[in-house]
Amino acid sequence: MDNNKFIEIQNAQMSFNTRNGVFQALRDINLTVARGEFITLIGHSGCGKSTLLNMIAGLLKASDGLLLCANREIAGPAPERAVVFQNHSLLPWLTCFENVYLAVERVFGAAEGKAQMKERTNAALALVGLTHAAQKRPHEISGGMKQRVGIARALSMEPKVLLMDEPFGALDALTRAHLQDELLKIVARTSSTVVMVTHDVDEAVLLSDRIVMMTNGPAATIGEILKVELERPRERVALAQDARYSQYRTAVLEFLYHRQAHPAKEAA
Numbered sequence: 434m435d436n437n438k439f440i441e442i443q444n445a446q447m448s449f450n451t452r453n454g455v456f457q458a459l460r461d462i463n464l465t466v467a468r469g470e471f472i473t474l475i476g477h478s479g480c481g482k483s484t485l486l487n488m489i490a491g492l493l494k495a496s497d498g499l500l501l502c503a504n505r506e507i508a509g510p511a512p513e514r515a516v517v518f519q520n521h522s523l524l525p526w527l528t529c530f531e532n533v534y535l536a537v538e539r540v541f542g543a544a545e546g547k548a549q550m551k552e553r554t555n556a557a558l559a560l561v562g563l564t565h566a567a568q569k570r571p572h573e574i575s576g577g578m579k580q581r582v583g584i585a586r587a588l589s590m591e592p593k594v595l596l597m598d599e600p601f602g603a604l605d606a607l608t609r610a611h612l613q614d615e616l617l618k619i620v621a622r623t624s625s626t627v628v629m630v631t632h633d634v635d636e637a638v639l640l641s642d643r644i645v646m647m648t649n650g651p652a653a654t655i656g657e658i659l660k661v662e663l664e665r666p667r668e669r670v671a672l673a674q675d676a677r678y679s680q681y682r683t684a685v686l687e688f689l690y691h692r693q694a695h696p697a698k699e700a701a
């Protein structure tokens with residue numbers, strides 16, 4: 434298998450049937466993601482970032498084109514492509530441990546015993562620093578902690594790809610920064626391949642190997658891809674003073690606010 438073409442998207446299109454006829458959300462999407470690469474998708478609201486992520490997740494089927502993961506066509510959702518949503522989607526009546534265990538059982542239940550699966554669950558919770566909260570239920574923990582359980586659950590499945598849809602979108606700035614730093618460490622440790630949707634330019638520059646910038650919808654497509662060649666590990670305070678960091682940031686802002694000025698703003 435070609436590690437440079439771990440995920441391949443070839444000429445993908447996405448149209449939805451709506452009451453007012455066919456709505457083309459995405460057109461001509463071509464993208465390859467290398468194994469171990471961290472990709473962010475950025476673009477104005479409604480341009481189709483979640484749609485594209487859901488296509489990679491297998492939750493939506495492309496109207497046309499081909500999507501492959503590790504050389505196999507993406508035909509539906511699978512644990513090899515774990516998704517972390519913005520609203521963490523934990524089951525409220527289960528503890529943090531049980532929420533993660535459920536995912537572990539789904540993937541490894543046929544092959545492994547309970548002790549081994551418990552070990553996997555504990556390891557995933559430890560990875561996100563939540564060992565102490567294992568027996569708590571979602572309503573007893575903070576938003577940031579819930580999001581970490583969501584990440585632990587996704588990682589516990591040992592996915593080939595981690596798909597994240599604005600995972601930190603609902604968090605306050607400090608918690609968000611903290612989780613970004615943790616995610617950077619986890620991804621370094623696990624060599625995960627990540628595709629993440631974000632609205633946040635700083636988040637995109639801090640985390641990404643490449644930033645995929647999308648044009649406005651309808652019929653949105655990839656406008657430009659920015660390669661972020663900042664060495665890892667990355668440290669946010671040092672980067673804040675790094676001229677290259679500002680250049681990357683400016684390049685994304687330039688794309689979003691000059692080249693793809695939001696349609697609502699143009700109309701105003």
Ligand SMILES: Nc1ncnc2c1ncn2[C@@H]1O[C@H](COP(=O)(O)OP(=O)(O)OP(=O)(O)O)[C@@H](O)[C@H]1O
Nearest residue numbers: 449451456458477478479480481482483484485650
């Ligand atoms: N099931 C659907 N049926 C009809 N239209 C849809 C459907 N899902 C998404 N769309 C439309 O496709 C476009 C892209 O939506 P999507 O949610 O992917 O955008 P996004 O870039 O993730 O937006 P945001 O940043 O606001 O979350 C939007 O115009 C949306 O209204």
